[in-house]
Amino acid sequence: MTGNPFAEESKRTAAWLWQVFTGVGLVILVGLHLVANHFVAKGGLRDFAEVVAYLRNPVILLLELLFLLCVTTHALLGVRAIFLDLGISERTERRLDLVLKIVGVLTVAYGLGMTFIVIR
């Protein structure tokens, strides 16, 4: 173990690069999401009618869906990195990858479904 574990961790694997790219995207998208939904909105939160109007704006909808995609990918890659910290076997790692892919697809599908129910 070195003084800085990130020195060991920051190998440029595809997963690590996705983690970084989605992370950079999230810094921007989380900022926009928080400002738009909690700092600009009256009282810190939008009421139902305001949420529907907000999501019916195509630019906002695109940004929120991009946010969902980035945050899900980033979160599940983070969960994967933590499991790898536990020293799992290659077989377990393959199973974990499959489970996380399924969870990721279900999460995005749930978010998309919910969004379209709200704005229809």
Place this chain on the structure above:
Amino acid sequence: MANRDYRKVSRAGLWLDVRRRRLGMWAYTINRITGVGLVIYLYLHLGVLSLLTRGQSSWDSFVALARSPFYLALDVILLAGVLLHGLNGLRIGLTGFGIGVRAQKTLFIVLTIVSAIALGVAALKIFRL
């Protein structure tokens, strides 16, 4: 996949071991703990957003509850996690590409101070002080 060896076991075990801890290890632990918290929050948030599909009264009742001081305090805690994880994450990304490696301790300290200032300003805004 990189790093599949015995060191991972000790790495995970060292998350909460505060003995002889260097700054890099604190940064690592903060990033892991805030990351776990944010993943849990993400799924709670998605669960709460399902209230929108139940119509106006469900959502607006929740909004009234979420404007209470207790929920606002939870928002401040959430924002602290987002800021620490996000800004520390940027440092990790930069150093992973070989940028600012020698200055990473300074970067960590500066970004933590930036997080604290941003959190202070946001908390004032959240509580409308």
